[in-house]
Amino acid sequence: MGRYLIRRMLFFVLVLFVVSVVTFIIFVKLPSVDPAIRAAGRHPSPRLLATIRHKFGLDRPLYVQYWNFAKGLIPLPGLFLNKEVYFSYQNHVPVSEDIYSRLPVTITLTVGAAIIWLLIGIPIGVVSAIKPRTAIDRAGMIFALFGVSAPVFWLALLALYIFWFKLGIAPSSGIPPGESIWVSILKGRFVLPWFTLALSTAAFYSRMVRGNLMEAMSEDYIRTARAKGLSERRVIFKHGLRSALTPVVTMFGMDVAFLLGGAVVTETVFQLPGIGQYAWTAITVNDFPPIMGVTVLGALFIVVANLLVDIVYAFLDPRVRYA
Amino acid sequence: MRRYAKVLVLAVVLAMGAVACGGGGGGGGNATSSPSGAKPQKGGTLNIAQLGDVTAAFDPQKEYYQVSFAYYQCCLLRTLLSYNGQDSAHDGTTLFPDLATGMPEVSSDNLTWTFHLKQGIHYAPPMQDVEITAPDIIRALYREATPSVAAGYGFYYNVIQGFSDYANGKAKTISGLSAPDDFTLVVKLTEPAGDLGYRFALPATAPIPPSPSDPKAVLGVATGHDDDYGRFLVASGPYMFEGSENLDFSVAASQQKQVAGYVPNKSYSLVRNPSWDPSTDDLRPAYVDAMQVQIGGDESVLDQKVEAGEGDLVFDTSAPEPEFIQKFQTTPDLKDQIFIDPTQGNYYATMNLGTPPFDDIHVRKAVNYAIDKDGFRRIGGGPATAEIAGHFVPDSMLNNLLKDYNPYATPNDQGADTPDGLNLAKQEMAQSKYDHNGDGVCDDPVCKNVLTVANNTKTAQAQASLIQQNLQKIGITLDIKSFTQSAAYGKVFDPKNHIAFTTGWAGWLKDYPDAYTFFFPVMYGPNILDQYNTNYSMVGATPEQMKKYGYSVTQVPSMDAQIEKCFPLTGDARVQCWADADKYLMENVVPIIPLEFSNNITIVSSRITNWTYSAYNDSASLDYLAIAQ
Numbered sequence: 001m002g003r004y005l006i007r008r009m010l011f012f013v014l015v016l017f018v019v020s021v022v023t024f025i026i027f028v029k030l031p032s033v034d035p036a037i038r039a040a041g042r043h044p045s046p047r048l049l050a051t052i053r054h055k056f057g058l059d060r061p062l063y064v065q066y067w068n069f070a071k072g073l074i075p076l077p078g079l080f081l082n083k084e085v086y087f088s089y090q091n092h093v094p095v096s097e098d099i100y101s102r103l104p105v106t107i108t109l110t111v112g113a114a115i116i117w118l119l120i121g122i123p124i125g126v127v128s129a130i131k132p133r134t135a136i137d138r139a140g141m142i143f144a145l146f147g148v149s150a151p152v153f154w155l156a157l158l159a160l161y162i163f164w165f166k167l168g169i170a171p172s173s174g175i176p177p178g179e180s181i182w183v184s185i186l187k188g189r190f191v192l193p194w195f196t197l198a199l200s201t202a203a204f205y206s207r208m209v210r211g212n213l214m215e216a217m218s219e220d221y222i223r224t225a226r227a228k229g230l231s232e233r234r235v236i237f238k239h240g241l242r243s244a245l246t247p248v249v250t251m252f253g254m255d256v257a258f259l260l261g262g263a264v265v266t267e268t269v270f271q272l273p274g275i276g277q278y279a280w281t282a283i284t285v286n287d288f289p290p291i292m293g294v295t296v297l298g299a300l301f302i303v304v305a306n307l308l309v310d311i312v313y314a315f316l317d318p319r320v321r322y323a
Numbered sequence: 324m325r326r327y328a329k330v331l332v333l334a335v336v337l338a339m340g341a342v343a344c345g346g347g348g349g350g351g352g353n354a355t356s357s358p359s360g361a362k363p364q365k366g367g368t369l370n371i372a373q374l375g376d377v378t379a380a381f382d383p384q385k386e387y388y389q390v391s392f393a394y395y396q397c398c399l400l401r402t403l404l405s406y407n408g409q410d411s412a413h414d415g416t417t418l419f420p421d422l423a424t425g426m427p428e429v430s431s432d433n434l435t436w437t438f439h440l441k442q443g444i445h446y447a448p449p450m451q452d453v454e455i456t457a458p459d460i461i462r463a464l465y466r467e468a469t470p471s472v473a474a475g476y477g478f479y480y481n482v483i484q485g486f487s488d489y490a491n492g493k494a495k496t497i498s499g500l501s502a503p504d505d506f507t508l509v510v511k512l513t514e515p516a517g518d519l520g521y522r523f524a525l526p527a528t529a530p531i532p533p534s535p536s537d538p539k540a541v542l543g544v545a546t547g548h549d550d551d552y553g554r555f556l557v558a559s560g561p562y563m564f565e566g567s568e569n570l571d572f573s574v575a576a577s578q579q580k581q582v583a584g585y586v587p588n589k590s591y592s593l594v595r596n597p598s599w600d601p602s603t604d605d606l607r608p609a610y611v612d613a614m615q616v617q618i619g620g621d622e623s624v625l626d627q628k629v630e631a632g633e634g635d636l637v638f639d640t641s642a643p644e645p646e647f648i649q650k651f652q653t654t655p656d657l658k659d660q661i662f663i664d665p666t667q668g669n670y671y672a673t674m675n676l677g678t679p680p681f682d683d684i685h686v687r688k689a690v691n692y693a694i695d696k697d698g699f700r701r702i703g704g705g706p707a708t709a710e711i712a713g714h715f716v717p718d719s720m721l722n723n724l725l726k727d728y729n730p731y732a733t734p735n736d737q738g739a740d741t742p743d744g745l746n747l748a749k750q751e752m753a754q755s756k757y758d759h760n761g762d763g764v765c766d767d768p769v770c771k772n773v774l775t776v777a778n779n780t781k782t783a784q785a786q787a788s789l790i791q792q793n794l795q796k797i798g799i800t801l802d803i804k805s806f807t808q809s810a811a812y813g814k815v816f817d818p819k820n821h822i823a824f825t826t827g828w829a830g831w832l833k834d835y836p837d838a839y840t841f842f843f844p845v846m847y848g849p850n851i852l853d854q855y856n857t858n859y860s861m862v863g864a865t866p867e868q869m870k871k872y873g874y875s876v877t878q879v880p881s882m883d884a885q886i887e888k889c890f891p892l893t894g895d896a897r898v899q900c901w902a903d904a905d906k907y908l909m910e911n912v913v914p915i916i917p918l919e920f921s922n923n924i925t926i927v928s929s930r931i932t933n934w935t936y937s938a939y940n941d942s943a944s945l946d947y948l949a950i951a952q
Contacts, residue, residue, distance in 0.1 A: 271617065
């Protein structure tokens with residue numbers, strides 16, 4: 001296990017390196033407008049341009065520029081997202097300040113949505129699998145088809161229109177200035193974003209659970225379990241579902257990690273000041289340091305989630321062992 | 324430029340998929356319109372939504388953006404001179420004394436301007452005991468010139484003696500700025516600048532208090548805040564950021580805590596400035612007690628919140644989503660909640676004088692006749708969104724001297740889409756050296772595949788296609804390359820790219836209500852830059868510049884003499900001079916096809932009373948808006 005973890009950590013470093021280099025090349029080497037010129041305003045003097053380039057570190061050789069950014073990705077105090085390099089070229093606000101203040105919103109959104117999509121997706125998948133080709137199964141699969149097909153931005157707008165604008169039973173978008181995240185949760189400001197974000201994932205999960213469970217239920221060990229006289233409930237939940245959920249765990253880890261990196265559309269439509277909204281704002285103005293910070297943070301979440309999933313795998317499936 | 328760029332992005336948003344809006348609505352009109360018809364009352368909180376934050380975290384020396392200018396003018400900062408926050412019909416573009424006791428005294432040679440400051444005006448907490456004085460204005464200008472601050476528009480002050488020397492490290496002081504006493508500011512210029520008053524109404528000149536811990540510090544309380552003074556802003560207007568009283572300038576800059584009421588990219592919370600004395604301020608009624616601003620979100624949802632009354636207005640767009648324009652204009656209950664006002668901004672197509680066939684004035688005139696401006700506007704949203712332009716500078720900036728002037732008028736402004744319009748275009752083209760057989764259709768190879776940059780939004784693409792079809796009728800075919808707004812600007816900013824034509828997505832918005840801010844950046848030869856060049860047509864470029872940028876055409880027409888003639892003038896003579904320059908531009912240089920003078924369209928919630936449009940800010944006057952009690 002120890003050797004496995006070391007291997008994964010090395011892989012993790014490699015992934016971060018690749019992601020950071022690609023991001024750096026895209027946004028620093030190939031920007032549509034020189035960030036120094038953008039920051040200098042109109043009619044800049046050469047001296048002013050030189051000052052800004054120096055301030056942004058753009059007068060350094062490319063490898064030095066990259067290294068300065070790369071250092072900021074090392075998760076150690078004083079280095080991680082350090083303010084000397086990781087500040088917005090637009091408004092000079094440190095990236096860490098923005099990310100840390102926005103992370104609670106994104107975590108709240110992600111965790112809430114994840115709970116909902118598990119609570120919706122898995123039961124529908126199970127019921128569909130144990131009652132195939134029945135009305136329940138068909139309804140479940142129609143739900144899945146709808147959820148998978150409907151774009152999130154459309155769902156978000158539709159949810160707001162119906163539940164807030166027309167019926168008035170849900171709050172509108174946004175978190176008023178000064179309102180804490182707990183108060184927002186209690187006031188139900190996350191309910192529509194949670195369900196919107198959860199719907200498409202729940203639909204996908206229900207399809208996956210249905211397929212996996214149906215396959216598992218035709219396995220020999222299920223027949224053996226039944227022959228031993230176990231109740232059908234025990235057969236399904238103890239033996240069938242446990243096996244069927246293994247790939248779901250993989251997906252779950254990836255999905256949660258992906259959303260922690262920012263649910264751009266949901267956060268934008270619902271006016272939630274999270275990481276996704278921050279990333280989107282930065283991309284639209286080609287503000288490199290926040291883009292780099294968010295991208296690598298997203299990659300970090302995904303790599304860590306993968307690692308956790310692999311560990312959980314070993315507990316879920318006795319056949320999986322890491323030597 | 325970023326001020327323009329962002330506004331224009333928003334204006335393109337305005338145009339996207341817009342519906343034809345046949346006028347009507349609440350219309351413009353100032354300080355008279357209110358859904359409830361009630362008299363404005365003090366109190367309440369204005370709930371404002373914005374799609375994005377300001378561009379430089381409210382740093383007054385750096386911000387160069389219409390929205391931040393509006394917050395400063397209405398609410399946060401007072402300047403020596405300012406505006407009354409109304410539309411141009413109600414003197415909204417006229418300068419009034421603000422911190423100054425009256426208009427400045429100007430010497431007979433126009434080189435010395437003297438401002439006298441009102442006494443007894445104090446800063447917002449925590450500097451409530453500090454009186455605003457002339458050295459505070461000087462401090463702001465030093466900050467504008469300080470290289471490490473990287474300020475946004477120092478070029479407006481290069482005309483002050485010693486300003487550029489200080490900015491370039493050649494002098495230790497700005498010799499042209501002095502304060503003979505605490506309430507007198509003397510400004511000496513290197514050359515006359517008739518519009519200096521406007522420049523002293525820009526937020527960069529708003530006073531910065533001295534540092535309590537180091538009264539001799541050149542930048543006062545802004546010392547150590549080269550990159551983030553906006554988050555430590557000491558207000559002088561009727562409002563301040565909530566929590567300003569907790570700012571502590573007695574400790575080192577690195578230990579100071581930012582103001583709580585401004586969270587970049589998230590929210591602003593403005594509350595009343597207890598130091599503000601309305602008896603010293605004739606320009607700002609300041610009706611509401613507070614303003615809450617939420618940043619981000621989907622525009623249609625934000626418009627919906629306004630309709631539902633959960634938000635009062637969306638502040639940083641030039642128009643709501645098209646379906647909301649239509650809904651508010653056609654629904655009886657909502658009709659009083661939509662307001663259409665002219666901005667001092669325009670849209671135009673550009674022709675590069677250095678790239679054939681546009682080196683021939685007859686071709687340029689023929690193109691002016693050929694384009695269907697009415698169709699262009701229809702695609703962009705119809706008459707509600709803009710007036711059709713016949714010349715370069717918006718009419719309200721020229722006191723309507725050129726209101727009916729349109730040297731390339733065609734029936735219904737439909738250009739080559741009408742037989743008469745096409746005929747006019749062909750007559751002009753027939754005089755061109757590129758129409759060899761004189762049939763009014765360009766038959767020279769230079770008219771084929773003319774390098775053109777377009778914006779890639781759906782609306783801009785449709786407008787580009789319309790122009791393409793129009794020009795085809797006179798033998799010009801366009802090779803259109805489409806980009807995002809930001810990338811498209813990136814292409815045309817570089818004179819080495821030889822972009823021959825742009826399709827009307829580019830525009831201009833004033834910095835202050837003087838046509839200098841149109842002619843100087845866009846049509847003035849000495850302002851052509853290697854990068855970030857906003858003179859896309861290369862008007863007034865020297866032969867050396869043209870060679871340097873690789874053009875085969877090296878002689879291009881200039882506007883420099885006409886523009887320079889206006890520099891020292893003031894008052895009506897100045898406006899007349901700019902109007903003459905505009906006519907000269909349209910008849911003798913013809914580097915552009917003026918398309919639209921754009922409108923601002925705002926929807927407000929039903930509780931808003933006293934709608935007022937600020938011609939200076941090109942947006943709602945937030946200090947005039949009131950809440951129905």
